[in-house]
Each structure stands twice: as C-alpha cells, then as structure tokens.
Amino acid sequence: MTHREALWESGHDESVEVNQRALIDKVLARYSGEFTVFRELLQNSSDSGSKRGSEENWRLPDLKTTLIHQWTFKNDGMLFRDEDWSRLKKIAEGNPDEEKIGAFGVGFYSLFSVTEEPFVTSGSQWMGFYWKDKKDQLYARRGTIPEASEPDPWTSFTMPLREPVPMPTPFDFVRFLTSSITFVAHLTQVSVLLDGKLLAKIRRERGVPRTLNMKPTLKPDSSKRTMRVAGVEVTPLHIKAEVMRCVYVSGSSKPKRNSITKANTIQTTTTVASGFFSSLFSSFAATPARTPKPLPPADQAALEAEKKAKDAEEEKKLTQMADRSVVLTVFSADVNVSLDEKIRKELLRATKKTPPSRTRLELIFTGKDEYEASKREDEQEPEATGSIFQGLRADIEGNGTARIFIGHTTGQTTGLGGHMSGRFIPTVERESIDLVDRNVRVWNEELLDMGGYLARTAYEVEMDNINNLWTNSTEGDTETRTWLRARALHALKFFTFYASTPAPQVSTLLEEAFFACGIAKGFAFLGASTPPPFPMISTAGVCNAYDIRMPNEAFSFLKQLPVIPEEVLEEARKIVGTLKDRGMIPDINFSDVTKELAARPLLEEELVACLKWWIGVYTEGSTSATQIQRVRTELINTAILVTGKLGSPEEKTIPLHSINTFLNTRGTGALIPTDGPLPDHLLPVSVSQRFNPVSLGSAMAWRELTILEWLQHLLDEKVTAVNPEYDPTSSAPFAERLLNILARAWPSSPKTLIDGIVAVLRQKACIPTSMGLQRPEEAYFQTAHVFSDLPIVTLPSGAPVRGMLEKVLQALGVRKHVDLQIVFNRMIKTGDWSTSELVKYLVAVQSTLSWEELERLRLTAAFPMEAGAATDKGKIPRGKASELYEPVDSLRELGLPILDWGTKTKWRPNSDEAKFLYNLGLLRYPPLDVLLGLAASSDSKVRAVALRYFLDNASTKYGDYSPTKYSHVAFVPAMKDGQRFMAKPTEVFTSIMWSSLGFAVADPNLHRDDLAKLQINEHPPTSMLVKLLQNTPPVDEKTAQLWFEAMAGRVSDFSSAELRTLSETSFVPLATAPAGEKSGSSTRLLPPNQCYFKGQSNAQVHSKLFVFVDFGPGNIFLSQCGTKHEPSVEEIAKILVDDPRRFYQLADGRDNYLIELRNIAVNRRLISTGILTRMKRNPILLGSRRVKKIKKDSKDTFVDLDDEDNWDFEYDLMRPNQIVIADDTNAYQHFGDVLFAAPQEDFLEDFYIELGSPRLSSLVREKFRTGTEIRGSKKAQEIRSLILERLPLFLHEHSHAKTKVPYTWLNNEQNFVVRTFGKIAVVKTLNFGQISASKSQDASAVAMQEGRGAIQLWLSGNDLIDMYEVSTSICRLLFDSPKASDALLFMTILSTDLRALRRRGYNVDRILRKQKAERQAAEDAVRERERQMALVSPSNESAVGVASQPTTHGQLAADSSVALPVPEKGPIPSTASSADLHIDRPAPRPPSVFHNSLSHLKRKLTGQRDGHQGMPSTSDARPGSPSNLRDDASGMLLGSPSPTPQPGSRTRTPQPGVTPWSAISANIDMAVKACREENNQVLHNRSQMQMVKEATNEGYCDISGRAGSLTLLGEMGGMKVFAAQDVQNASSVMTTKHDALARFIHVTRSLIGVYGLPPTSVHIFVDTAGEVIAFNRNASLFLNLRFFETWHDAEVRNGDLSKAYISWYFTLAHEIAHNLVQPHNSEHEFYFSSICEHYLPSFSRLLASVPQ
DSSP: OOHHHHHHHTOOOOOOOOOHHHHHHHHHTTOOSTTHHHHHHHHHHHHTTOSEEEEEEOOOSOTTTSEEEEEEEEEOSOOOOHHHHHHHTOTTOOOOOTTSSOOSSOSGGGGGGTBSSOEEEETTEEEEEEEGGGSSOEEEEEEEOOOOSSOOOOEEEEEEEEEEEEOOOHHHHHHHHHHHTTTOSSOOEEEEEETTEEEEEEEEEEOOOEEEOOOTTBOOBOTTSSEEEEEEEEEEEEEEEEEEHHHHHTOOSSOOOSSOOOHHHHHHHHTOOSSTTHHHHGGGOSSOOOOOOOOOHHHHHHHHHHHHHHHHHHHHHHTSEEEEEEEEEEEEEEEEEOOOHHHHHHHHHHHSSOOOSEEEEEEEEOOHHHHHHHHHHHHHOSSTTOOTTGGGSOOTTOOSOOEEESSSEEEEEOSSSSOEEOOOOBOTTSSSBOOSSHHHHHHHHHHHHHHHHHHHHHHHHHHHHHHHHHHHSOTTOHHHHHHHHHHHHHHHHHTOOOOOSSOTHHHHHHHHHHHHTBOOSSOTTTOOSSOOOOEEEETTEEEEGGGOBOOOGGGTTOOSSOBOOHHHHHHSHHHHHHHHHTTSSOOOOHHHHHHHHHHSOBOHHHHHHHHHHHHHHHHHOOSOHHHHHHHHHHHHHHOEEEESSTTSTTOEEEEGGGOOEEOOTTTGGGGSOTTSOOOTTBOOHHHHTTSOHHHHHHHHTOEEOOHHHHHHHHTOHHHHHHOGGGOTTTOHHHHHHHHHHHHHHGGGSOHHHHHHHHHHHTTSOOEEETTEEEOGGGOBOTTOOSOSSSOBBOOTTOOOOOTHHHHHHHHHTOBSSOOHHHHHHHTGGGTOSOHHHHHHHHHHTGGGOOHHHHHHHHHSOOEEBSSOOOOTTSOOOEEOGGGOBOSOHHHHTTTOOBBOOOSSSOOOTTSHHHHHHHHHTOBSSOOHHHHHHHHTSSOHHHHHHHHHHHHHHTTTTOTTOOTTTTTTOOOEEEEETTEEEEEOGGGEESOGGGGGGTOEEEOTTSOHHHHHHHTOOSSOOHHHHHHHHHHSOOSSHHHHHHHHHHHHTTGGGSOHHHHHHHHTSOOEEEEEOOTTOSSOOEEEEEOGGGEEEOSGGGSTTHHHHSEEEOOGGGHHHHHHTTOBSSOOHHHHHHHHHHOHHHHHHHTTSHHHHHHHHHHHHHTGGGSOHHHHHHHHHSSOEEEEEEEEOOOSSOOOOOOOTTOGGGEEEEEEEEOGGGEEBOOOHHHHHHHTTTSEEOOSOHHHHHHHHHHTOOBGGGTEEEEEEEOOBOTTOHHHHHHHHHHHHHHHHHHHHOOSSOOSSOHHHHTSTTTEEEEEESOEEEEEEEEETTEEEEEEEEOSEEEEEOTTSOEEEEEESSSOOOHHHHHHHHHHHHOSSOOHHHHHHHHHHHHSOHHHHHHTTOOHHHHHHHHHHHHHHHHHHHHHHHHHHOOOSHHHHHHHTOOSSOOOHHHHHHHHTTTSOOOSSSSOOOOSOHHHHTTTSOOOOOSOHHHHHHHHHHHHHTTOOOOSSSSOOGGGOOTTOOOOOOSSEEOOBTTOOOOOOOSOOOOOOOOSSOOOHHHHHHHHHHHHHTOOOOOOSEEOTTSOEEEEEOOSSSOTTOOTTSOSOEEEEEEETTEEEEEETTOTTGGGHHHHTHHHHHHHHHHHHHHHHHHTOOGGGEEEEEOSSSSEEEEEETTEEEEEHHHHHHHTHHHHHTTOOHHHHHHHHHHHHHHHHTTTOOSSSHHHHHHHHHHHHHTHHHHHHHHHTSOO
C-alpha cells in the first residue's frame, strides 16, 4: 500500500456544499441578452412539441406607467412526465434527447432572474419553488391538482415578480417573438395577451419544399470531412401577424429608422386627452394645446360630448388589429455527420447529449424584391417603429442584425445578410456559440463550414435564376437587364461577409467555407490552372468571376470584354475587393487585348486609345525588355485599323504590322506636304498627330519619316509617273518648292541626313538656272563672275538666292567659284599673275573652296622658290607650300628653301595672304630635328647660327624639346681633357667636378640660361656612376677620396638596388705592402660592406680582424654603400666561429678574448640563429682548470689543497658542452683540477648555459655516511628552532627566487626533522664525459629530502656546527638554483644576534610578530575547517585517525597541508603567493629613483659593501629594492614595491679573489658603446624594451601600460622624436612643443657628453598617459618628454638645470645598466651604481658648471 493510499484509508468523508442562490445568480449574470426568460420558455415549449404559446400580463391599464406584478407563460405541448418533473428541479442536468435544444439544464432557472417562487402546473401535477427560511438553499414542493371536469392541455409557468416592473416595450417584444418563431422546430403560433385581451398573434406557415440539385462545382464536405451535405431544399416561409395598433403606437426602445413618418400620426395623438391610452400617447404630442377660452354652458356641453365621441372613436382605432405578413425563402441543408469515437465521447461529456448522425442547417435569404417590399412597408407604417418583421429583413449593410439561431436566437451575428439556424452548441448563457472548448469547437467549426456551403448554394441558385432571365432577354431590353443587375448586386451585398460579434471567427469561417467549397478546374495533382468558378454579374451578364475584369479606363477600346459594372464596383466594394484579393477577379491583361484585337478591327478612336494604353505600359518600365519586345510584336501583328466611313469606297483596312514610320508634325515632319504622295508604311497623320513623337517612336519601335525617305519616295519612278506635278526633275515650280522645304529643314537636320539628301539630289537635274534645270555641280552662284558663259541659279518666282537656301545649294554642289585648274590653265600659265596676285585671288574665294580643292592646292607644287635662276630647261623651280619657308632673313641665313614672294608686294606675316599660306603648310620656322641637324653640321658658321636660333626660340617654338629624344645628335659644345668638341646632350654635364672622373662638361662659353634651355644635367645619373665604379674603379686612395667626396653629394639619388649592388662591388682601394718587402705597396680593391671606418673601434683586436678605412668626406658615400662604423656582433661572432684559436691569438690572450665574449654575451640577442648553432658546436668558449703549483725551492712535501695559493689556473678553448658552470663551491674545490669551468660572471655564465654548458651541481652525486645517531640531542632542537626563527627574516630579504616549499609546511615537525650523528662524511662522485672522480669529506651539516617527503637536516655531534654548511644545505632544498649570496645571507642571519640584526636595520620584532600572527590565523583556519568537515560516525573517525591528545602548532601546520594538492613529482609546491612569503617586509618605499641610487652610491663610496665578491650579491639588496626578472623588458619604478621573486637564480660559487675594477670598467665601457640608434619608423610595444615606470602598482618590466606603438615624427638637434598613438595631431608636436623639446635636448646632450654615449643612441618620445619614464629597446635609449615637462621644464626655463641633470643622470645610468643585465636584480643594481660611480667625476664637473 502506497503512502497516499494509507493516508486515504485513515481519513473521513465530508460533503461539498453549494450556495444555490449564489450559483444561480452567477449563472444568470451571464445571461445578458434581451427577453431571456421568454426565450427560454419559448424554447422549452418547442422542445415539448407545443404548437401554440401564450404570454400573459395581468391587469395592465396603462402600457407605459402601470407596473406588472406577475407573468404567466402557457404552451400546449406534451405534458410533463415524471422524468421531466425530476429534471426540472435539478441544476445542470440538461435534456439528454439529441433532438431537443436544451443542453445545460439551466434554462428554467432563468425565471429566477425575475421571480423568487416560480410555480409550474402541467396536467394533474404542480411544482413550486421557494427559498427555505429565506436563505440560500432552494427547495421544490410538488403536488397534485384536483381533478377537473376537463383536463387542462396547457402547461403553465406562473412567475410572481420579485418586484413590480414596467412592461417590456410591446413593439420590441412582439418583434422579438416574430424573429424567435422563425426557426423553432414545432412552435407555429404565439399569442400575447394583456388582461385577457389579445395584443398580438404570430403564426408561421411553411410552404412546400423544393429539392435542389447538388451543384457539381461545389464540394459538399466540411474541412475535416466530419460533415457532408446530403441534399438542399428551398422552402417558402409565410409569417403572419395580427397586432393591435396600440403596440405600434407605444413606440420602440430601439433607434428610430430614418424614414419620415406621416404628419397625421402626431395630429391624431394630440387629440387624445384622457381615457385608457391617454398616458400612452402623451409623449407624442407635437405642441402643447392652447388654453381654450371660456364658452357658454350650452356650447361647453356640446364640446364635451363631441370630445367623448372622438375619444371613443380613437380608442376603437387603437384596439383594432393590423394584419401583417412576410414571405421568406429558407434554404435548408440535410447534413450527414460522421464523427470519430473520441470526439463523440467528448461531445457527450460536454453536452450530455449523443451527437446526432444527421442534422439540419437553414439560411434565410431575402431576395431583391422582398427586401424592397419590406422597406416600402416600413415607409408605409404610420408610426415611427416600422415593421415588426425588421428582425427578419436582410442585413445587406452589415449592421450585425443577422443572427445565429439554435432554435431561438443568440447574440452571435453571422456577418452576412441572413439568419442561420442549426444545431450549434452554444455557451451556457446561449449568447454565442462555443469556440473555446477544443471538441465543441470542432463541431461548431464543421457546422459553420456547412453554413458556408449552404450560403454559396443559395448565392449560385440566385445567380442561375438571374442568368436564365438575362439569356432570355435581348440587348435592347435595357430595363430588364438593369433590374437583373440590381438583383445580382443585391445578392452580392447579401453574401458580403462583415466582422461578426461577439466571436469574429464565425464570419471568418463562413466566408472561408463560402469560397473554399468551389472546385477548381484541372487536375488536383497538377494544380488547378484557374481559381474555382464563381458566378458574378458583369457588363456581359452573369459570367465566371475569373472571366470578368476590373474596369480600367485605359482599356476603353475593349468593347466586348466583360467587366464589373460601375454600380457593382461602387456598392459591393467589399466583396469585389475580397474576390480580387483571392485572385478570382484578375485585372485586364495582354491576352484580353490580343483576343479582342484578333476578333475585330479597330476604328481610328479605338486605335488611338489602344496606342495610349501601350505607351503607358512601355513608359512605366515595370516590364522586362524581352517581354516588351514579345508583347509589342504580338500587338502589331494582331491589330488592324479601319479608316474612312464603314461600307463606303473610302473604307481602307491598314494592318498595323505594315506601319514603319510616322510623321512628326512637331518637328521637321511638319515641313513635308501631306497633299502630295506619301509612303504606304506611314501611320495616318490623323493618328500620329495625337501623340508625343518620342513616346510613339520608342513604344512602337517606329521611326519618324525623314525628309530623305520622303524625297526618295517622291523621286521613285512609279510615283513620278503617277504624279508628274510633284517631280522636281521636270517641274521647276515644284523644284523651287522642294528647295525651300530643304532650306527650312536644313538647320535642324543632322549631317548624315544632309549627306543622304545631297547624295540623292546631286545627280538629279533639279536646280533651276538661266539655262534650265541643271545638275548642282553644273550650276553656279551669282558670285562666280570670272567668266560670262556659266549657268547661273535662277528661281522661277524670281526670289533671290540667299540665307539657308544658299547653303542648301552650296551643299548640293552649286559652285561659287571657277575650278582652280581652269584658273591655272587660263591665267597662271600666261604669266600674267605673280605669286602674291594668285594668293590674293585665292584668299578672296577661300570661303567657297571645297576641302578637296584645298587639299589639291596643298599637294600641288605651284609655288616658286627664291634663288630665281632658271633651270637648264629655263623652268623656274617650284614646290609645295609645306616644303617652303616664309621669306624672312633669319631663315635665309640657315640656307633653307624660301618662298619667292616677288617684289611688288612686301611680305607681311600678319596679312590674310600669309595666314592662307600658313594654312596650306608654309613653314614659319624649321622643325626641331632639322634645326638640331644644322647645329651639328660640319659648317661651323651654320652650326653657330642654328644653335643660337634654337636658344633664342627654345621657349616659344621648341617647348617639346627633350634631350633624351635627341641623345644621338652631337650638337652641344663641350670639353673633355682640355679639348673642345661637340657632344651629345646626355653625355655632357654642367658641374665641373665631374671632369676629374672623366666625364665631359659643358663649354664654359655657354651661359647658365643656355644650359637650362639645353636641359643639360648637372650631374651624371647614378646608373652611370655605378657603371663607372664597376668598370673603372679608382686606382689609388687619393683618387678614391676625390671620387667618393663627389659622390657623397649624390648619395640620396642612388636607389636601394644600386646601393646594394655597390655594397658588393669591389671599388674601395686599399694600399698593401707586398709580402716580404719593407717598402713599396700595391693596391687591392674591396667591396664597401667588408670595410669599416677608422675610429675607436679599430683598436685592440678588431684592427687585426677587419679592414678600416677613412676617406674623409667620402665616408658618407661609403656609409650608404654598406661600410659600417664598427663590426657588428654577428660579424665578430662569425669570425670567432670560423677560427677561434686565431681569434684568440689576435686578441693577445684571454683578457681581450674575454672582453669579446662579454660583448657577444651582452648582445647575443642580435646574433642570428645559425651563428648561435655553430657556436654551440665549435670550441669557442674559454674555460679554466685548477693546477697545483710546483714550488721548486720548497722542501715541504705537504700541500694544503684548500689553500688557494697552492693552485694555479690553465685555460683552453672548448666546446660549450665541455665546460661546466661552477655553481657548487664545495664540489668545485674537489673537482676543479679535473674539469674546465666557465668564468664566474653572471652574464657570461648565462651565456655559457644558453650555449649548452651544464651546471656542476647537476653532474655531482652525493652520498652520506654517518656514525651513531645521538637521540634527544639538544643541539638538534636548538638548530631547528633557530632555523625556524630566523627563516622568515631570510625569506623577507630574499627577493629573487621563489621557495619550493612554504614556510608553514616547513614549520610542521613532521616536515622538517633535525637529527644529530656522531660523525658525518660526504662522498661526492663526478661523472662528466670521460671524467670520473670521487671525493670524500667530513661535514658538520648536511640536508636531504627523498621525493616529496620531509626535509632532514643532519648535524655532526663531534664537530662545531658550521653555519655556512647549514645555510648552504638548507638553501639547496629551498630554491631551485641557489646563489652563494643566498647562503651567505642566511648564514649571517643565523649566526648574528637578534639585537645586532636590529642594529643593522632588520625589523626583527615587527617581522616576527607578523609571521606569528599569520601562523596563528592559518592554524585557526585549519581548526575551523576540521570542525566543518568533522563527522560523528565512528567509521569516519577511524578513517581520519583523530588523536585524543592536544594538537601542537606544528601538527596544525602539517594538517593544513593535507588539503593542498600535491604534484606527483618534485617538491611540495608552495601554496602561498609571493605576497605570503614577503608579508613581513617593511612597508615604506623609497621616495624616488634619485634617492635610492644616491643612497646606494653613498654606501659604495664609503666602503659599506655587503658582498664578498667583486660582483654583486643578494645581500646588496636592501628592503624594498627591485629584483623582478622578465625576459622581454626591464626598467625601474618610482617608489615601486618589491616585485614578486622569479625563479631561475642559482647558487653563486665564491670566487677566489675580488673581480678587478678594470674588468668592471671594461663592462661599463661596453655597455655605453652598445647603445645604438633606432632605425625603425614605427616601434611596436612587443619589442624588447627596458622601461622606467612611475606606477607603484605594477612590476618593473610590465609593458602593458604602453599606449600602442611609437611613430617617428622627425629629428631635432640630431635627436629623433617619436610619438605614441594616443597623441592627437602628432604631426604638429614638433611645432607645439618646440621650446620644451629644445630644452630637454639641451639637458640630454650634456648628459650624453658625460657618459660618452653615441649621439644618436638617445631618443625622445611623447605620450599623454602612462607611467613609463624611460625604456631601453635593443640598446636604444628612450626618454619621456612628458615627465620632463612636469618635473623640470619650468626650472630649466628659469635657468636652474641642476635638478634636471641629477634626475636624468640616474635615469640614463639605469637604462645603460640594462645593456649588461636585463632584469631588475641586485646585479643590475650593482652595475647601475657602478656606472654612476664611474662617471661621477664628469657629472660633478657638469653640475659645477651650472650657474647658481
């Protein structure tokens, strides 16, 4: 049994109570409809099979004022059965009969909305309802009625009203009953009685139904196929009503209709003053009655009698019954229902009824005539209420009066024009149908689908009737067809769907089914080609909607196409829009156009409309070009135009495809006469003149008829034969008319058209002349007056030839002058005319000369030359104008052919004759090639004149001169080797200095302006200089110096490729003495990249290894060719690797060799990978090995090996892997005589390690031998306590490496064990290559650690404990690479009294207190964790192994390490951060770099050095000193905290002596000389930079603060200036900060002099944010201008330079030290202070020179 079942069994039952009054009130609250009680009673009557029903209101004398106390409802249906009586008193138990409407069992309880105690009688029984004790529990009492003589057929519902209420408006009540009786199943009559007097009686009569054939074009199935229409009937429904007149007079609470009531209605009502209906009609009085004047008694009695008679008559009229009737058409559908079992069950559950297998659906359709009759009835009603059948009238305006009926009406509208009734399942209050419940919604939606089908059927039946009537009518029967269109319009409006309420889905579903039930044509699996058919009225009758088109004025030429009538489009706009949206009514398309054009020809007006439509389509541009072409072709091939009167001889048919042209009456086409013959391919002018020519031409692809085409048609032989009067070759008048037409068209005609006209008329005799019609070329103008026997143009009208007509004739070929050949033949050969006279005539007629004539004149040798001697045959030499020069003296001196102008007329260059000759080609000056040829001729006189002519006219006439184009002509006077000669312009130069190099230079007689005009180069091109050096290099150093000095001025002109070529070309002469000779020398040539400039760098070994040269100012040229100031580290390393021993010999021994090694080590980042690889494989490194000294005079055979004086050293060059790093002092003392060790200098050892030298500590293995252990030794306890006490002090001072284990771990007794033995011996074994040695030595202390176990310190009990051995042993286990200084510092702290340590500056008390507090906090945290993790269960206790005794501090510390992750290999890692290790360091920071450096320097100068060696040690570092290490950058911070220690340090082996100051000085010199210039334009922040930073919260070498890259701005005072990316308008920095830059450069220059730095190695940069004061990038130093401006610029500006000097002196020293040591450690600090000390005297002198 489950838990829930167990609980259920233990419980007890309680009833669920219902507040019946509240339940009924809440149900009735949802009945918001009108006359709800009567609606339910009528429905109950119909369900009982009642034929009649009556509703009575008892004793109401006045319809408007008297209150009603009780209602009674009776029906004559089936009497109540026992189950009916039982169901009557049950709420929510509906009638299970599926044929009945009642479903929810709450309809009867609507009576409680008006009464508290309804009473029901039926047959012999009764039942009354009452609220017991007037509370919330409803009871029913049932009894038997005493038997009467006759059984009562009525079932009565008596309702004593809860409180008296006015009677419902009688007219509205009767109208409600009229609508309600329409669809009830059995009820056929309803009567309304008032005090037993009949107020209204409504009867319903159904006619004989007519079965309709099922429409094959409609689908009878619902969307989910659960319902299917089996058949459709149409039934006439006749409703008759007898209504008392007072019902109409009582008015309506509904809004009044708009029709105007008759005036006599008001007049009648105003006469009623008293009686039964006086109050009823009092509100209808139009105006108050005037107070009558008093009458005599006899007259008063007569009037009263008359008034009573009138009241009686009026009362009689109001009680008369008015008969009204209406005939409706009801479409009914029998629907078969097929539900699946699941939905059937769900519907049974929801409605308590089994869903029927068949149901019926009805729709009221009111036709056009019935609708109009109903409206007329409204207008005929004397009262404003209108007809009682208004609720049944079609709602074609969409006012929402058509409802859904479920036997009785609901509040749900249909959205279309008629009521619809069916077995819809309503909501509980029956105001709307249920579309919420999932299964009920399926039923209602399916039934609505059937409603849409029924509505579509009714519509199509109506349209079929209209179509039949339309077909039987004639086209002339306008009245009938107008009526039919109105009837169809009514049907469309009736079936227009508006939004329904309250559920808008109803109309949506009906509309969707209305359209969706149509069956589309075509196969379903292929897709229907057209929408489903939908009949609709059109201008051509009833057609399928898809065959009807929306009207469009653009298609007015389509007369046979069915379109929607205008009245339909206007009044049925909504359904038309719906059909269009559904694609059922398409727009007019091109196929419609072509179909009608193929069916009939178009009249002229119709063609105009058609063309307008097509032009509109074309200009719209929404159709593709391909489709436009296809449609236009089809249109042209289909359309036919008919002109003239139809049926007359003038009728002419013109196919549109025969048209090619049209006449542009708005252009030149207007000049073409239309009275003459026109081409057949021309569009009729009456059509074309109504269009824009451009639009017509582009849209129809027709072209304008040109005058040329018209002229060609006019001159056609067939046309001229028929129309001789229009032939210009035979009719002189028409020829004149034609010429005038051409004259008017000529200005606007294009050249191609003019050429065509000329070609057509040139060979036609169409020019009227004095000798008849002539061809144009045979006619002459009046101006041709040379000869008299010429045909002159003469027009028949006598009009003069001028203006445009003259141009036309000229174009046609009419001559204005006589042919030149004729002139030559008749005049020139006679010798009557000279050259000047001939040219004068030609100038006079030049405007008439044709191009051919002028061209012939240019090509004819007709002009005589000067030098007038006749030829041997007596002929004068002649030439073409282009072969002769104008007759001027300057050209005669050149000996050129001159035109013979004669002596009669003087030659004037500006005359018209001269200009004419120039146009013919007469030369005014010689061409350049001719002139330069004369300048290079052998005739010196002509040569001089020609050159002078060129120089005088170079700028005006020979601007296109270029020496390269005439490089083959030697016309320039030049000198070479003291000789004058004519040189080519590209072989001579203006600068005299090139003569020493063998080049030709310009003649000194040439002026500077002449040289500029000749464009002679000042210098030879660089390519020529390169060839000179390659082919004929200088023979000696003196010559070379002259050459190089000359080329130095041209160095910027050489290209990069040329400089690279020269760098590898051997042209640098070097004098060398022949081997074995003391005197005499020979010269050898070297390429520049193998030479170096003489200077300081050529001292020592370099001068023996490299070639050094000095050519004075010529060095600038060699520098660009690759000669360097000094060898690079790469080059030195290469020579070293090539022959190390020779390098050693040339270096004069080990000291100089070590200097070179230090240089390479410092700059090894500049060495390529290939050289480094070779260095690893070759014996290039210097190693030393200890050798015992042999004392010849000593008789003592004992030698103390520990005494350094007994040892000497031997050196050799070896491979890196053959030399060890002596990082273990003790081991080196043992094995220093069997192996070679590296020099004990930090950066050299790092260099050796990088090349592959092993550490000695990694080669030596130790084994320990001990005597008997001394347990409980007090010494062990004391040493352990001492170490743990002093270790925090040591770790605080130790700042360059991280410990392998944390102090808290070491403080655990289990992790750090000290043991004492009687004796301890250490056996050291060395295995290195072929070397194998072993040494044994007694020790006082050793430390060890096996794996990750505890650290053990073994002490010798028999010897005095050596604290150095203790510190050395411990440091080996604490650090990965301990230094000797670490052991020395630890030894000092261990062996010095705390008070002495305090005197030396160690904050002993504070450090120890803080460490103790931290340990206590850690222990507390461990206890808290144990408390949180503790478990009570015994099993957990046993697993943990908790001891019962108290835990010591050491145990707590040990426990704390249990939770820490332990790596699988190696020592236990530190869990504390670097801050944890150094937390006890003193907080105060140094105030500035200057303060720190000066303090340190003061200690050094006073001899307060802590180190034991010449090189710095960790003990040099003071609290807070920087010691951070980073690979890519180094620098220092102003006031920075001690950075995090870095790994990688090692134990320093103590050197046997102090490093000499000369070695330190040599390193300092090397660091200074290593500084170099930065040659990049852009510096990226990822380059290696040594930085000085101001921030106090970052590491020394953190370059993340650099704001992007640096960009070169330019140089100032020989110093490069860079800008960061954050600087706005960087290009203007050099201007805006000019003064500050100048002052900063002045300060920096002075300090550069102090240090002796290369001048170009210091740079300045500008930024806007960040803490970078300075940085060292690849030995290039950068200083920040922003800090100078902030700190010192104001003082410097005022003349105080001392503080600026001091600050930047130390900054530069700091950066120079980075050339030796990259990280900020004690070694960097040592070199920093050493550099300051080294240059302090020079700096002091600089400070002393500053004025105070």
